[in-house]
Amino acid sequence: MKEIRVAIIGFGTVGQGLGQTMLAQHERLLQRTGISYVLAAVADTSITSLPKGYEHVTFSQDANDIFADPTIDIVVELIGGMEPAKSFLLKAIECGKHVVTANKALLSVHGKEIFTAANKKNVEVGFEASVGGGIPVIKALKEGLVANKINFIKGILNGTANYILSQMTDHGTPFDEVLAEAQALGFAEADPTYDIEGIDTAHKLAILMSIAYGLNVHLDDINVEGISSIKPIDIEFARQFGYRIKLLAISRNHGDHVEARVHPTMVPAEHMLATINGAFNGIQFQGDTVGDVLLYGQGAGMMPTGSAVAADVVDIGRNIVSNAVNRVSPLSYLPENMGTPRITPMSELVCPFYFRITVQDRPGALAQITSIFGTHGISIQSMMQQADEDNDPVYIVFRTHLTTEGGVNKALAEIDALDVCTAPTVKIRLMNAE
Amino acid sequence: MKEIRVAIIGFGTVGQGLGQTMLAQHERLLQRTGISYVLAAVADTSITSLPKGYEHVTFSQDANDIFADPTIDIVVELIGGMEPAKSFLLKAIECGKHVVTANKALLSVHGKEIFTAANKKNVEVGFEASVGGGIPVIKALKEGLVANKINFIKGILNGTANYILSQMTDHGTPFDEVLAEAQALGFAEADPTYDIEGIDTAHKLAILMSIAYGLNVHLDDINVEGISSIKPIDIEFARQFGYRIKLLAISRNHGDHVEARVHPTMVPAEHMLATINGAFNGIQFQGDTVGDVLLYGQGAGMMPTGSAVAADVVDIGRNIVSNAVNRVSPLSYLPENMGTPRITPMSELVCPFYFRITVQDRPGALAQITSIFGTHGISIQSMMQQADEDNDPVYIVFRTHLTTEGGVNKALAEIDALDVCTAPTVKIRLMNAE
Numbered sequence: 098m099k100e101i102r103v104a105i106i107g108f109g110t111v112g113q114g115l116g117q118t119m120l121a122q123h124e125r126l127l128q129r130t131g132i133s134y135v136l137a138a139v140a141d142t143s144i145t146s147l148p149k150g151y152e153h154v155t156f157s158q159d160a161n162d163i164f165a166d167p168t169i170d171i172v173v174e175l176i177g178g179m180e181p182a183k184s185f186l187l188k189a190i191e192c193g194k195h196v197v198t199a200n201k202a203l204l205s206v207h208g209k210e211i212f213t214a215a216n217k218k219n220v221e222v223g224f225e226a227s228v229g230g231g232i233p234v235i236k237a238l239k240e241g242l243v244a245n246k247i248n249f250i251k252g253i254l255n256g257t258a259n260y261i262l263s264q265m266t267d268h269g270t271p272f273d274e275v276l277a278e279a280q281a282l283g284f285a286e287a288d289p290t291y292d293i294e295g296i297d298t299a300h301k302l303a304i305l306m307s308i309a310y311g312l313n314v315h316l317d318d319i320n321v322e323g324i325s326s327i328k329p330i331d332i333e334f335a336r337q338f339g340y341r342i343k344l345l346a347i348s349r350n351h352g353d354h355v356e357a358r359v360h361p362t363m364v365p366a367e368h369m370l371a372t373i374n375g376a377f378n379g380i381q382f383q384g385d386t387v388g389d390v391l392l393y394g395q396g397a398g399m400m401p402t403g404s405a406v407a408a409d410v411v412d413i414g415r416n417i418v419s420n421a422v423n424r425v426s427p428l429s430y431l432p433e434n435m436g437t438p439r440i441t442p443m444s445e446l447v448c449p450f451y452f453r454i455t456v457q458d459r460p461g462a463l464a465q466i467t468s469i470f471g472t473h474g475i476s477i478q479s480m481m482q483q484a485d486e487d488n489d490p491v492y493i494v495f496r497t498h499l500t501t502e503g504g505v506n507k508a509l510a511e512i513d514a515l516d517v518c519t520a521p522t523v524k525i526r527l528m529n530a531e
Numbered sequence: 532m533k534e535i536r537v538a539i540i541g542f543g544t545v546g547q548g549l550g551q552t553m554l555a556q557h558e559r560l561l562q563r564t565g566i567s568y569v570l571a572a573v574a575d576t577s578i579t580s581l582p583k584g585y586e587h588v589t590f591s592q593d594a595n596d597i598f599a600d601p602t603i604d605i606v607v608e609l610i611g612g613m614e615p616a617k618s619f620l621l622k623a624i625e626c627g628k629h630v631v632t633a634n635k636a637l638l639s640v641h642g643k644e645i646f647t648a649a650n651k652k653n654v655e656v657g658f659e660a661s662v663g664g665g666i667p668v669i670k671a672l673k674e675g676l677v678a679n680k681i682n683f684i685k686g687i688l689n690g691t692a693n694y695i696l697s698q699m700t701d702h703g704t705p706f707d708e709v710l711a712e713a714q715a716l717g718f719a720e721a722d723p724t725y726d727i728e729g730i731d732t733a734h735k736l737a738i739l740m741s742i743a744y745g746l747n748v749h750l751d752d753i754n755v756e757g758i759s760s761i762k763p764i765d766i767e768f769a770r771q772f773g774y775r776i777k778l779l780a781i782s783r784n785h786g787d788h789v790e791a792r793v794h795p796t797m798v799p800a801e802h803m804l805a806t807i808n809g810a811f812n813g814i815q816f817q818g819d820t821v822g823d824v825l826l827y828g829q830g831a832g833m834m835p836t837g838s839a840v841a842a843d844v845v846d847i848g849r850n851i852v853s854n855a856v857n858r859v860s861p862l863s864y865l866p867e868n869m870g871t872p873r874i875t876p877m878s879e880l881v882c883p884f885y886f887r888i889t890v891q892d893r894p895g896a897l898a899q900i901t902s903i904f905g906t907h908g909i910s911i912q913s914m915m916q917q918a919d920e921d922n923d924p925v926y927i928v929f930r931t932h933l934t935t936e937g938g939v940n941k942a943l944a945e946i947d948a949l950d951v952c953t954a955p956t957v958k959i960r961l962m963n964a965e
Contacts, residue, residue, distance in 0.1 A: 241667020
């Protein structure tokens with residue numbers, strides 16, 4: 098019987114999820130693959146021993162013990178963050194180990210260095226769990242959709258942000274209250290910055306774009322706006338226009354340049370992405386051959402993430418056993434064919450927009466505003482004025498046809514400088530129909 | 532440069548879809564895999580030459596020319612149906628060719644024979660395109676979810692049936708009219724039996740179950756009911772109860788037995804499967820590790836199917852080049868670990884039900900009916916009576932709690948035998964909440 102020996106560095110939630118999965122699924126994996134996948138070692142500095150059930154597993158507080166163990170085939174890094182995760186991954190690679198990680202932050206910043214090191218040592222890098230939790234999205238993109246030019250990627254990639262927006266939408270509760278609730282319930286971290294400010298989503302988009310297009314996309318390439326400034330009133334106006342607000346990762350492939358953006362987006366209520374609520378994730382691809390494909394599931398959590406990490410372990414194990422290491426390139430394109438992205442500047446972005454303009458209710462205000470739109474060639478699709486006549490200032494909201502963000506920014510600067518405008522205009526992008 | 536030479540038998544819609552994909556994506560596949568995938572030969576009895584663009588491709592009306600060509604690595608069967616598709620596949624395997632097929636009808640009936648033959652000759656059988664068109668569902672199940680016991684499968688697997696039900700739901704049009712329209716528009720075949728009677732869906736469910744559970748599931752194992760008896764009035768009552776009617780493939784894994792059924796099903800309106808309309812497909816899996824995963828996309832069509840067939844070709848090509856043939860077992864489990872299913876008898880099925888009972892509007896009718904339900908231990912969740920008082924007979928509709936189909940059938944036999952009942956009761960199963 099062939100055996101693949103696996104070591105985990107970092108035995109937190111996901112590490113334990115993988116540990117439990119390897120124990121629970123050992124027999125099933127053996128029946129499916131003919132390979133005995135053995136959890137051989139765990140390293141973690143924050144515990145002194147492993148819990149019950151792991152008696153056969155070597156424990157150490159020092160990851161170097163794992164690198165030094167010549168029987169270990171695959172090292173799974175589940176510490177997260179930059180250091181020591183990066184050094185550990187590079188050390189494992191240097192020692193000729195195959196590596197698996199769920200660390201999107203690391204890959205979106207230092208991916209090139211890690212993939213280059215792995216290529217040099219001819220070891221594999223698995224990272225299915227870095228995007229979409231348990232959803233097999235990386236494999237779908239690298240293998241299932243291999244015969245496709247990817248036209249666009251649209252995704253709800255952060256469960257915390259989606260949970261908060263869903264709660265705000267369903268109950269009209271302000272952002273701060275929902276966030277506090279989510280933190281109390283354990284759905285949001287004590288420091289929720291990465292989740293709510295779109296940074297975690299950007300990590301994941303950088304990874305998806307790299308695979309989809311064969312471009313080394315870096316976190317810094319992604320234009321990011323979070324959800325902390327979204328107000329219940331904008332969610333309500335969105336609803337009246339027939340939209341829901343979601344934090345979307347969006348990349349459209351224009352051939353010689355690619356969009357790379359994460360921001361609150363108004364999604365048509367009947368679109369499948371608008372129906373993905375709570376902590377779930379959904380990722381839509383459009384391929385030139387396949388058309389639209391959407392994958393949905395739990396984007397985080399101990400066991401879903403464990404499922405994805407285990408799938409990588411199994412995949413690499415099969416390759417080790419059949420001498421087919423790097424049978425599929427880690428980023429789908431051969432390393433020598435990876436290019437450098439040219440990112441569409443946000444000022445050149447073309448999409449429909451929503452504006453909420455705060456004005457004193459004076460005759461002529463609307464004329465002044467629409468005249469500015471006209472000057473900048475911004476064509477209005479529909480308009481609503483807040484019904485409550487007692488309020489002054491009032492909100493006037495607009496939904497535009499396709500227009501260019503650069504022109505929008507100029508127009509809004511002029512509008513916000515008007516005497517009648519008493520607060521900065523709120524701008525939310527609509528999802529392109531395609 | 533490594534080259535993989537591919538031959539297509541059957542150059543109809545899907546065959547041409549694959550041909551176009553191989554031409555259009557040749558350069559991309561080369562950049563991704565380092566392999567030149569060449570369409571080398573086509574055989575088709577119904578044409579005399581290939582269209583423009585295929586000048587480099589050898590054409591024959593005789594598939595034997597392909598089997599005899601030692602340079603062909605992969606034979607793609609896209610004829611469909613039983614014969615000669617089956618003989619051709621077996622012949623190709625006998626000649627040591629790897630094979631790819633989209634032929635769900637064939638696999639769900641003769642799969643065991645074909646997989647056994649391929650195993651003996653150590654060649655691969657790719658069949659991604661047999662279920663869910665372009666959606667990479669087979670790969671997701673075999674590889675992405677490998678570390679999961681699959682608890683259930685629920686799917687909309689036939690675009691024609693889903694299109695017809697969607698049209699009936701949106702416009703209240705009777706089945707026959709929608710079918711005639713669909714045929715006129717080319718969305719339904721001249722003989723739509725396989726699509727509307729659930730047989731095509733059953734083919735696909737048999738394949739998914741085989742992979743999910745490691746059991747040789749045969750078409751005959753699947754309990755099948757089609758949509759031709761669905762009436763707009765049942766769709767309307769479903770709507771009032773908060774459901775939509777979909778033709779679902781359902782299999783739940785009870786460990787020592789597995790459900791295997793295809794029938795019109797009332798799906799809660801807020802469930803993602805209820806939102807899948809028109810010709811799209813959606814497949815939900817629940818794994819014990821990953822939880823719920825749903826995949827969505829175009830379930831048929833020239834290019835989506837071409838995308839899936841091409842993915843198989845690429846996969847097998849990679850294995851040929853890296854000497855890793857049958858790196859993944861065709862049905863996920865090693866051939867020697869495939870078992871024989873024990874199918875849950877429909878009489879033992881436990882789910883909630885909808886009944887539409889046709890009665891003369893007489894005092895005591897309801898009491899007689901509910902008394903029969905009581906005798907058989909059927910607990911009613913809610914009831915509606917048709918509002919229109921001028922009608923006689925009238926409809927009384929019920930939605931039950933979880934109950935056993937065997938008991939339901941006995942109760943309905945008694946109810947239909949009542950003097951007040953003037954037409955057979957319509958019974959529609961509800962989707963289990965889980």
